[in-house]
Amino acid sequence: MCGIAGFSHFFGNMGDKETLKEMGNSIYHRGPDAGGEYINDNVGLAHRRLAIIDLSEAGVQPMTSHDGQYIIVFNGEIYNYLAIRDELSAAGYPFKTHTDTEVILALYALEGKEMLSKLNGMFAFALWDTTTKELLIARDRVGKKPLYYLKTDTQFAFASEIKAILTLPNISKEIRLDAIHDFFAYQYIPDPKTIFNDIHKLPPGHLMTVSNDGIEIEQYWDVTFSKTTTKTEQELTKELFELATERTKDRMMSDVPLGAFLSGGIDSSGVVAMMAQNSETPVKTCSIGFDDKKYNETEFAKAVAEQYQTEHHEFTVHQNVTDSLEEIVAYFDEPFADPSLVPTYFVSKLARSQVTVAIAGDGGDEVFAGYEKYTTDDIENRLRNKFPKVLRKNLFPMLSNMFAKSESPICRKAKSLFYSLSLEPAMGFYVTNSQIEDRLWKKLASNKTLQRLGSYHPSKITIDAYNKADGPDHVSKILYTDMKTYLPGGILVKVDRMSMANSLEVRAPILDKDIIEFAATLPSSLKFNSGEKKHILKEAFKPVLSDDILYRKKMGFSVPLAAWLRGEIKDLTEDYLFTKSSGMQQFFNMETVKDLWSQHQQNKADHSNVLWSMLMFQMWWFKYIQVEQHSDEA
Known part of the structure; x- marks a missing residue:
């Protein structure tokens, strides 16, 4: 396991070898065993190594193919590399190491980007072809290993973590507003977005080709639910x-x-x-x-x-x-x-x-x-299918609003159920997943934030994935979506x-x-x-x-969050939300924040999910944005 980073000069000069070293050092924790850099007139590659296989210095990266044509930085493990290595050795490839990294180089030399279909593992890598002057960047099928990239008219860089990209000079930290809404809905920011306008995630199962002609991104793998087995x-x-x-x-x-x-x-x-x-x-x-x-x-x-x-x-x-x-x-x-x-x-x-x-x-x-939410969603979808669409669209929203007038647990469940039943299956699954109700978001977000967001809604991410799924039933579609x-x-x-x-x-x-x-x-x-x-x-x-x-009841990897917010992390949370609150103030209605905090502390309601999300947002802001603003002011 390792960390990778680098840049291309195709769109503008990005720096020198010292720049690469700084990128690599920022992700030292990903690979404390060794580091290395490669640079020429077109690209720069940096690597941090956590030695797992072939602990010798021969495994240090960036690694060059035996003929010098290809250079790679690789993060991950290829679990079938020995079988591939045997095939390539039999075909005459002169391996110098016992690493899976060199196997990728050898396989690429033989098959080009088509070789991705043969790799079984977790990976993110960047491979430079000195002959074609193309940089191939790829990420594994399900996204076990991360890959971020910066793209503007004059800049291109990539890394295992955003912090490495932020070490580069003149990087804009302009916030992507729809990503903030996504974050409060999902508790993470779905690909290909990041919190920054100019930095993106390469989606899982995709590859990117960077050359003087520009950037091309294509999908090389997807899972299909359309072929159902007939075995017992x-x-x-x-x-x-x-x-x-x-x-x-x-x-x-x-x-x-x-x-x-x-x-x-x-x-x-x-x-x-x-x-x-x-x-x-x-x-x-x-x-x-x-x-x-x-x-x-x-x-x-x-x-x-x-x-x-x-x-x-x-x-x-x-x-x-x-x-x-x-x-x-x-x-x-x-x-x-x-x-x-x-x-x-x-x-x-x-x-x-x-x-x-x-x-x-x-x-x-x-x-x-395996998630409990699948039970909830399956029950709701079965009920949804028992009622005519016209009834669901017209009557159920009114019933939901009627129950919304009470905060009792039974009424809140009834409100949620009738609201979900009024929706189409994909939107219903979004509601099952969402960590914040629309009603609360509209109170939390400032008027300026809501105006700037316009008609944008995070449900589009869930709905697009659900509609792309090719499964024969609702369960297969929500599994694909997740x-x-x-x-x-x-x-x-x-x-x-x-x-x-x-x-x-x-x-x-x-x-x-x-x-x-x-x-x-x-x-x-x-x-x-x-x-x-x-x-x-x-x-x-x-x-x-x-x-x-x-057959025991599933607990999940949960934490006593509501109690933490009233005890262990209460002072910390108050400090970030109400003293170090510059980030919150830019996007949210602070009176609503105070009301939610007060209701939670008095045990009148459990707002732990949204309060925790606020704390995480503000802690991130203070680390990555506020510090820089203070530096600029100084």
Whole structure:
């Protein structure tokens, strides 16, 4: 796992080798083992290395092909690189290292950009062709590894993290207003946007070609739900277990210490079970707990650890959130508000004290329908289909408004239900996902912000993904939507930043392309079976996990957020929202902010999601915008 950065001089001079070094040093945490730069009249490439495979100096990047034609900087792991290497060696390619990086160079020399279809792994890389004078930049299929780029009429640069781009001179930090609305709706900013107007995300499964002729972006992979298998459930369950076992074994290849995250949930427990069955030594496992038992899963993690006799390590988050929060938030470079970033940071820190690589269960919920929200949305969609459209459009909005007059829990649920039933399925799924109601957003945002946004609404992101899905039913369409939005924009960003903050590589076998494509061929009933979530995954893991793990109520990687805001982080939040509030004041109605804070503190309402999002926004603002403004004023 590494960090990459660079620029092109095609549109304007971007700097020299020292500029590249500064870009690389800004993401030192992604690769503390080595660094390097390459520059010519057309491009500059920088790399920070976290050595995992072939620890010798031969693996240092930027790496040049044996004939000198291609130069690459690469972040990630290619899990099938040994098989590809054997084929290329048989064809006569003279390998100088044992790295997967050189395999990419060799495969590109043979097949060009078509070689992306053969790579199975997580990656973001930039490859310079000295002959064609083209820079190829690519990102893996589901977005495990990040890739940001800056493009203006006179500037082009790219990096694993935005902070590296911001080290360049004369970079505009003009805020993208619709991205702020997106952030409060989703708690992250979906690709291809970032918080900055001129900086963008390369979407997962896409490649970019940069040359003197300009920039071309194309999609090289997408998942399809249109081909449903006719195999029996028994056959598919056996196939899934074998596939998951093999893909977990693939990710156990490492020249450095390796372990696993273990929450006690189905996904991480299944991964640990498969690791234990294929390891000659006890697997090192790491878990995070909380004092509040409602959020503490460590007893389940301990049960799995004992079953497989792992070398188990635990850390309990007591009253130390405030001490670390500012540091944690700084790693995201743009507003990000998934509260589980806190335990993810601490479990990564714990794991890094024992290992350099951790295997995780990420992806099980998105690939096999594991979230509770799918139950909510499925119930609403079934009800939606029972009523004539004219009734839903005309009567239900009135009923929703009628119940909105009361703040009682029953009336709030009725209001939400009738409102959702009045919507089309895609918009209904957006409402299920949204972290802020439109009614509250209109109170929170200032009149100036609302006027500037005009008719823009974040639901377009969900609706566009839903409408692009080719699945035969609603469940397959919402799974596709989450795989294209929430997974790369929320889950994988959180895991990448928090693990890389601790110089830890995290691998996710359930997000292997073969498992994703296999799951997409399954009938939705095998994933979401009459309300039972992850049905076939549970069946596949039955030989290795107890019913207490397989069928317990899902907790998720949650935190006691409402209580934190009234206790542990109350003073910190008040300071940022009402003293260091310049960012909030530019976009929001501060009287509404004060009202929400007061209602939450008096326990009259739970506004924890929106208050947390405000805190994350303001902490980001103070780190990345306010400091610069103070510097300019000085």
